[in-house]
Amino acid sequence: MSTPTSSPSVNLKPETLARIDEVITHYPVKRSATLPLLHLIQEDAGYISEDAILWIAQKLELQPINVLEVVTFYPMFRRAPIGRRHIKVCRTLSCALLGGYKTCENFQKEFNTTLGATSPDGEVTVDFVECLASCGTAPVVLIDETLHEKVDAARVKQISAQIRAEAAARK
């Protein structure tokens, strides 16, 4: 990672900046705010850019590597943009025992995409994730911030139709 010659640009919304300043006060040591800042920036910008890493490092008085090593360690942080909606299907045992793999495959078919890739219309990214801690209602799927339970083939169709309807309404 190159050393910035000028200030890194992140273009965050004013409310994100306000939340960033507030969250730093939660900790006696600024470095603790690394994960919260990464979450806030990813929620605002969609992903963690190189500038975002440099910006956080400056903000928290850290070396950029201290931020980068956190980004690469935690699976939820991503370095590139994804689809507008993020479909995360639980891959782990309890869900797999009740058809989690089929659920994941069905979502990929619905949106004409492959695992980890974004649909051609840019609308949806389908991923597998590890245990979502809702094993009693398997198979489960986290779409953006909402958990969907007992997602069998019929539910996949229903949910997919709804996502498409919401996308159409935006256009």
Next chain:
Amino acid sequence: MPAPAQHRLIFQHIDEPGYSNDIDCYLRNGGYEVLKKAVTQKPEDLREEVKKSGLRGRGGAGFPCGFKWSLVDRKSGKPIYLIVNADESEPGTFKDRYIMHQDPHQLIEGTMISCFANDVKQAYIYIRGEMPEGARILEKAIAEARAKNLVGPNILGTAYSCEIFVHRGAGAYICGEETGLIESLEGKRANPRIKPPYFPAVLGLYQCPTIVNNVETLCHVKHIVQQGGAEYAKIGTPGNTGTRIFCVSGHVQRPGYYEFPAGTITMGQLLNEVCGGPLPGRTFKAVIPGGSSAKVLRFGERYKGKRKVGADMVDYDWGVEDVPMDFDSLAMIGSMGGSGGVIVMDDTVNMVEALANINAFYQHESCGQCTPCREGSLWMKKISSRMVHGDARKEDAALLKSVADQIPGRTICAFGEACSWPTQSFLIKFKDEFEAYPEAKKTLPADRLSLV
């Protein structure tokens, strides 16, 4: 023998019609009365009650909570921190989610009582990143409690002040390990810390004394302070006091969460009566009793030995169905009660494929710090996945076992054990199935459920 009745202590209001997660509903149901009583008592007396209660941690290790608190360095002059471990992520475990979503104030009350009892001025709830809704609910609940002077400065007119903040993880299972969690809260990679110091109670967050307790454990503290440690200890069995929440998933008719007095229900009662038994036309094959890292039990096997009942040693000869679901009995038969996550597999499941699924999980979640775990979990995953998706060889069984045998005891944290126990136990108990897999694979139905 019929299964005992459920005893809903922690889950009293879970899924109760009309019960909502706002503070008014909680107060209407007698909420925060225990905190009000607690702040008039001496902190050391509260700690003594928790000790008397015999409460064992509900996060997985079953470590005595009162003892954990007694290890806190109270003379260092440094601030003492309390961290709520809400990083629920052991596959098969799904109890804390319901507490945080449906009854967050129970957790906040338990946390505040525990903070007061330990002179903690700052608590953090470390919630897993995949629970954004839970994080929002907790933040709202804390704000409500703060507005009513139950969290924050000068709580209830006393001179005691304590703040709680919610801190979100970002998808790493290892953050459930308490020293990994502390590193993560410090803004670093969640690499568990080298021991000694053996307990964060001595040196934890920011090198200060730190208590890390599971969500459910802290809820139990509220009930202990409410009824008194001795009274609480009457629930359950000696050494396994209070109630225990079982999270049952996989191949049963009624999966879900069930709360019983600890040690009073057997595996057979839980699975056959409470959960309705196997799915139609199927039979139980195997069960993992305490989260996916617990050693698997095979239906049909017997466990024999001597155990202590009261003052006497008596012989036991149990099938899987007869095993009491408490920490000690499950440890005695070579597995563990862990986090209470019971994963059931029936006769449609091929054990090689089930293990391949588990191995993929542990490979993904190894923090990579220690070579035996980083490389071992990777090789176990590669071998078991190859068996399923590529060529399977008869000698793979022995190879898998030998990789697994070289991990435990050679790593900084217990993840080394966690990732090798599934492979070790599957290979010991289902050796026949692993050795037969290269041949059996040719005749397995092509349209069977994919597990990996």
